[in-house]
């Protein structure tokens with residue numbers, strides 16, 4: 001299993017083989033992590049996203065799936081775009097959130113990435129409670145044998161998110 005590391009910070013400032021973007025299904029940019037990735041990564045990423053829309057994902061990238069593009073000017077070889085589920089109180093969408101982590105790691109492994117940086121998917125605009133989002137993230141990554149990935153780094157934007165991931169890591173150890 002890959003080593004799990006927690007850091008506080010901005011995911012677009014990370015050096016990693018692959019940086020995961022909490023995208024939306026349009027693949028054409030949005031707020032939060034998505035906005036920051038495109039702003040800092042530059043237009044090359046959007047150009048590839050548009051090409052993916054035109055070729056493979058005419059209806060958008062389905063929730064829970066992941067696809068890679070160049071990382072543009074980011075300090076990474078690849079950006080892996082994944083679409084988290086919007087949190088719902090009437091329906092359990094945990095499996096879709098777990099799928100984002102699993103599929104992103106699968107794509108990362110296919111690309112030969114050794115280090116992968118993740119944000120806390122769905123816990124911003126998509127409204128997932130941070131404690132539960134952290135629990136699902138840690139549990140899923142722990143279950144994934146992701147050769148050749150050796151390091152999974154969660155990049156947490158604020159103290160509350162960092163604390164939630166720390167607690168999830170301790171509980172699942």
Ligand code: ADP
Pocket residue numbers: 009010011012022023031032033034036084119120121122123124125126127128155156157158161
């Ligand atoms: P989603 O739409 O999947 O909820 P968001 O981008 O709105 O995605 O938020 C996901 C998580 O990422 C939230 O916890 C948010 O605080 C955090 N976040 C926002 N910007 C950044 C950033 N630049 N680097 C790392 N984490 C970020």
